[in-house]
Amino acid sequence: MSLSAVWISLQLASVTVLVLLVIGTPLAWWLANSRSRWRVPVDALVALPLVLPSTVLGFYMLILLGPAGPIGRFWVAATGETLTFSFTGLVITSVLYSLPFVVQPIRDAFAAVGRGPMEAAASLGARPIDAFFSIACPQSARGFLTAAVLGFAHTLGEFGAVLMVGGSIPGETRVVAIAIYEHVEMLEYGAAHTLSAGLLLFSFVVLVAVYTVNRARHPVLLR
Amino acid sequence: MPLRSGLRAFALAVLLILTTGVSHADPVRVAVAANFLSPVEAIASAFEAAGGEPVEIVSGATGQHYAQIINGAPFDVFLAADQARPARLLEKGLAIEGSVFTYAQGRLVLWAGEGHQLPDNGFAGLVDHPVTRLAIANPRLAPYGRAARDALQATGQWQALQPRVVEGLSVGRALHYLATGNVSHALVAASYTYASGRPGGAWVAVDPSWHEPIRQDAVRLVNAPNPAGARAFMTFLKSAEAQSILQGFGYRAAGEVTEP
Numbered sequence: 001m002s003l004s005a006v007w008i009s010l011q012l013a014s015v016t017v018l019v020l021l022v023i024g025t026p027l028a029w030w031l032a033n034s035r036s037r038w039r040v041p042v043d044a045l046v047a048l049p050l051v052l053p054s055t056v057l058g059f060y061m062l063i064l065l066g067p068a069g070p071i072g073r074f075w076v077a078a079t080g081e082t083l084t085f086s087f088t089g090l091v092i093t094s095v096l097y098s099l100p101f102v103v104q105p106i107r108d109a110f111a112a113v114g115r116g117p118m119e120a121a122a123s124l125g126a127r128p129i130d131a132f133f134s135i136a137c138p139q140s141a142r143g144f145l146t147a148a149v150l151g152f153a154h155t156l157g158e159f160g161a162v163l164m165v166g167g168s169i170p171g172e173t174r175v176v177a178i179a180i181y182e183h184v185e186m187l188e189y190g191a192a193h194t195l196s197a198g199l200l201l202f203s204f205v206v207l208v209a210v211y212t213v214n215r216a217r218h219p220v221l222l223r
Numbered sequence: 224m225p226l227r228s229g230l231r232a233f234a235l236a237v238l239l240i241l242t243t244g245v246s247h248a249d250p251v252r253v254a255v256a257a258n259f260l261s262p263v264e265a266i267a268s269a270f271e272a273a274g275g276e277p278v279e280i281v282s283g284a285t286g287q288h289y290a291q292i293i294n295g296a297p298f299d300v301f302l303a304a305d306q307a308r309p310a311r312l313l314e315k316g317l318a319i320e321g322s323v324f325t326y327a328q329g330r331l332v333l334w335a336g337e338g339h340q341l342p343d344n345g346f347a348g349l350v351d352h353p354v355t356r357l358a359i360a361n362p363r364l365a366p367y368g369r370a371a372r373d374a375l376q377a378t379g380q381w382q383a384l385q386p387r388v389v390e391g392l393s394v395g396r397a398l399h400y401l402a403t404g405n406v407s408h409a410l411v412a413a414s415y416t417y418a419s420g421r422p423g424g425a426w427v428a429v430d431p432s433w434h435e436p437i438r439q440d441a442v443r444l445v446n447a448p449n450p451a452g453a454r455a456f457m458t459f460l461k462s463a464e465a466q467s468i469l470q471g472f473g474y475r476a477a478g479e480v481t482e483p
Contacts, residue, residue, distance in 0.1 A: 062399075062400075062403050062405060063403050066403050066404050066405040067355075067404060067405065068403075068404035069403075069404075082355075082356070082405070084400075084405045085356070085389050085405070163392055164396070167358075167389040167390055167391065167400070168361060168390045168392070169389065169390070181392075182361070182363060182364060184286065184290065185284065185286035185287075185363075185364045186286070186363055186364065187286070187289070187311070
């Protein structure tokens with residue numbers, strides 16, 4: 001039972017990070033370069049999951065993704081399945097929950113690249129999209145690594161929101177943090193210790209890795 | 224020296240907060256299972272009105288309270304959601320021998336959300352009824368969840384319904400799934416039908432002979448800071464007045480027999 005929870009958590013964290021890298025990269029680029037008056041509010045929106053309790057997110061997701069909710073209704077009509085209590089629903093929740101942990105390091109890395117190299121590339125005839133992939137992205141590699149690692153680790157540690165949206169279905173939505181909670185509640189402290197110590201150790205190793213990567217001149221996060 | 228005076232002001236503020244938190248009369252601190260919060264508030268008011276000491280209520284999950292008590296939480300009385308946790312505290316020597324008693328028995332209802340129907344023949348007809356999803360409390364954690372699963376098994380409906388069963392962390396969460404339209408039906412505590420903020424829909428009682436009684440035990444704690452207050456509160460909890468209050472919230476009184 002616990003092993004399947006670990007497996008679900010790993011799957012959830014992997015899928016979440018992939019989705020976040022795809023949608024977070026253009027968002028981070030826009031945040032790093034835009035002069036729009038919407039930039040500040042969007043920046044704040046992205047940072048919201050950092051400060052909100054996850055029960056707030058879970059509460060609203062349950063309403064949004066529910067079969068009567070604006071997103072959930074559309075999903076039921078399209079697929080015949082409900083989004084809540086499903087792995088897909090967990091992914092959507094986790095993407096929102098871990099958004100700042102992925103977008104912010106990439107945004108800061110893009111900002112550190114600056115306009116100079118991009119303008120130089122443009123003056124040499126590179127199209128913006130070429131310059132983005134051959135200049136900005138490689139120079140921001142550390143930011144991407146930090147983003148992926150933090151997004152993965154943060155999704156693993158998720159509890160309140162996934163519990164609310166997922167409903168703790170074994171083999172489908174019961175992630176490792178929920179399994180730990182249940183072990184504690186059932187007074188199975190041995191099993192709880194095993195999983196908790198594993199998560200603790202893993203998180204520590206991840207943070208050491210992030211700090212090591214960032215030790216150089218341009219720390220991207222957690223400065 | 225703005226920094227130092229700032230620090231002094233801060234220290235003063237902290238001191239003020241700490242000291243104002245301690246009231247003059249020693250309160251009776253009661254750790255209570257979240258499902259029983261409303262009745263215990265009413266019972267505490269009646270206790271205070273009858274000249275008892277002020278009651279401080281700490282509501283939460285029974286497992287969490289248990290973990291806090293074995294780690295030295297300063298509670299006087301523990302009103303658990305089940306019988307297991309008070310029994311464990313007795314074994315560990317943290318609860319007072321002879322103080323354990325069943326203060327309430329929970330009842331289960333089948334609730335159909337708005338826009339959904341109850342089965343014509345009640346709970347036993349659930350399996351032949353259009354149920355999109357059925358919410359229950361986590362049977363491994365919550366007594367109401369175990370009772371719900373037992374009742375489904377006793378009526379031979381568990382196998383067929385299990386793929387559509389969704390578990391809430393607590394019985395309150397199970398009802399929340401119904402209130403937000405995420406499930407069509409839920410098996411929850413009857414006490415919620417008395418709650419002012421209850422969701423719409425209809426409900427029907429589940430025959431208590433289909434599951435083990437949902438007995439909630441109370442116990443006085445060895446490390447109680449206010450042992451006299453704890454004793455007084457427990458005596459009041461057994462009184463006819465307190466028992467009639469909790470019946471008004473959908474619980475069965477401690478003495479009521481479950482089996483006919």
